[in-house]
Amino acid sequence: MTTSRSIGAALTIFIAMTAAGQPQAVVYEGARLIAGDESSPIENSAFLVRNGRIAAIGRREDLKVPRGAAHVDLSGKTVIPALINVHAHLGYEGYTSWGAANYTSQNLLDHVQREAFYGTGAVMSVGSGPTAPSMQFQREQQTGRFPAAAQFLFMPGMAPPNGGPDEILRAATSTLHAVHEVSTASEARAVVREIAKAKIRNVKIWVDDRRGTYPKMSPEVYQAVIDEAHRHGIKVHAHATTLPDQKAVVRAGADVLVHLVQNEKLDDEYLELLREKKPYWATVIGLGDQTAVCQHDPFFEQALPDSVIAQIRATTQRRPLAPSCGPPSPNAGAREAVLAYNFPRMISAGARIVLGTDTGVHPGHTFGSGEHLELARWVQLGLTPQQAIVAATSRPAELLGLKDRGKLAAGMRADFVVLDADPLENILNSRRISAVYLDGSKLDRDALAAGFKSAHRAN
Ligand SMILES: [Zn+2]
Known part of the structure; x- marks a missing residue:
């Protein structure tokens, strides 16, 4: 069972990777989005990530989502760079x-x-x-x-x-x-x-x-x-x-x-x-x-x-x-x-x-x-x-001089933080971290925290 499930999962990834000849696009939708510049936040935003980059970003109703893209629902969350x-x-x-x-x-x-x-x-x-x-x-x-x-x-x-x-x-x-x-x-x-x-x-x-x-x-x-x-x-x-x-x-x-x-x-x-x-x-x-x-x-x-x-x-x-x-x-x-x-x-x-x-x-x-x-x-x-x-x-x-970082916009690296609450309402909400994505990949924060808690270095 475990084996067939993991083969199935591997197959799904393989199909997703090869369908368009490139890794699968993921659309993150529903969050309040703070772009990192002076612009007003986008309510009910959506952004498309492909190859670790933001391919498109805007209001959810305006974003053209390619067929086969995976969807991640971020309703109720706030996203910052x-x-x-x-x-x-x-x-x-x-x-x-x-x-x-x-x-x-x-x-x-x-x-x-x-x-x-x-x-x-x-x-x-x-x-x-x-x-x-x-x-x-x-x-x-x-x-x-x-x-x-x-x-x-x-x-x-x-x-x-x-x-x-x-x-x-x-x-x-x-x-x-x-x-x-x-x-x-x-x-x-x-x-x-x-x-x-x-x-x-x-x-x-x-x-x-x-x-x-x-x-x-x-x-x-x-x-x-x-x-x-x-x-x-x-x-x-x-x-x-x-x-x-x-x-x-x-x-x-x-x-x-x-x-x-x-x-x-x-x-x-x-x-x-x-x-x-x-x-x-x-x-x-x-x-x-x-x-x-x-x-x-x-x-x-x-x-x-x-x-x-x-x-x-x-x-x-x-x-x-x-x-x-x-x-x-x-x-x-x-x-x-x-x-x-x-x-x-x-x-x-x-x-x-x-x-x-x-x-x-x-x-x-x-x-x-x-x-x-x-x-x-x-x-x-x-x-x-x-x-x-x-x-x-x-x-x-x-x-x-980091030209592809620090802002959420098309062409930038998909480095972003998903927050459970809005830091514009209370800056302490920057600490309500739900997830961190670097290069379009979600960090395994639980595994990292477990490693940090153990004083691991021997020297
Ligand atoms: Zn110093």
Whole structure:
């Protein structure tokens, strides 16, 4: 019985594949569809997927459905494009250990599978991975060597010797010599030319002295990085967390600002500069997934091994850069007030907000869940849910030059998330994930979650 049924199933697939000389078309119908751009949602939509691409999309009554197409009923659901995260740190988390020894293809795959589980279709690992193995993984994944997962994208990082990532991340990056260390403008230009030769289109710089404890990249050096990068069509993502540093990197022409100005209110000079330059802005507010674990939120716990959850909950003394379930830091209120003041001003001055999470920068975070925290924080700070979705889909695609991602339209990849409730009504509904499709194929989220719950890595 089992055998004949599976032969029957195989035969059906065979017929479907060969009837038109190509894989079967599938029409997804009935959902409210949010395209990822500024357009109004389509009620009772339909879209046709063939060969992993959207072949046609529109209102259900307008869509011409080819004979023999399979139908998937999405009535009552909402569909959004898979998210695109421009700022994370992949490769070092192992869930039983953390560090350079974990930086393998298998572990990168685990991280991009976690991202996909939570609805992300592409994720950029920023400045912390070693170039050769990262580029190799990126290439191999593009040739279809690995199971379905978010597309891994890599960008290298540059910093002064002994500068760059914070002390925890640097313990991993320095072992692998992952960050390009540059002291002079000419060294910086040479590294950028190397990056250009490898056909890499983004680079990260750190401009941060970590409260006087780190060497900071000098204006002469980052100006050289930016000039040389722009000469080669490379975008520069600048980590900067103080008002003077953010002003300086924006004035120097950085394409992407990373992080918030932490403790200062923005001034008119900066807002004028933002109006002129309109940089992309990866706010990276979050990494609140551990706080959510402290609050027993199942959305964040579902992809973490119980041992990690227990560890997070057991740490009640709040230290910088460490997971903890202790009381919020005494500065939290003041920081929040500055953020509430600065955020809407950044946006109305023209900073082009894009999704980034910093996941993986420290141990014990769930890849993929932070995206949903960032979305919720933006709405809390004044974006509309639709603006938040644009900033998590089509705008990061535009920034990264991903021409067939970030939007649901004819010709685009069929990377989408089916939600049980509408995120335009409540952005927290981005977490009500019913299904994730990448390249037109439905992820087996149950199997993935079961794997994530077991702390599987032995090293
Ligand atoms: Zn980062």
